[in-house]
Amino acid sequence: MKIAVSSLGNSLDSKVDPRFGRAHGFIVFDTESNSFEYYDNSRNLSLMQGAGIQTAQFVSDLGVDVVVSGSFGPKAASVLEKAGIKKVSVGEGLSVAEAIKKAI
Secondary structure, eight states: OEEEEEESSSSTTSBBOSBSTTOSEEEEEETTTTEEEEEEOHHHHTOSSOHHHHHHHHHHHTTOSEEEESBOOHHHHHHHHHTTOEEEEOOTTOBHHHHHHHHO
């Protein structure tokens, strides 16, 4: 299973970014290989509008099964649901590693 977590940094110790559409980036953790990669989201971070939709498409293109973030806007949630991607909302202050445990 692949889990994408909105992240303020590029490590498992980084804090979860509470924003989905305007997240700094995403850590994609692969539960089968126990490995992860960081994907920068700066191209969607500064969009005037449509950041949630564009980010949802970006995450979908990464082939993830689950997305963890603080909150999801209705348009982003719709795109994720249509792609069959499960959404998990978490509170602020969690590390990416802690968020992954909540999603498994």
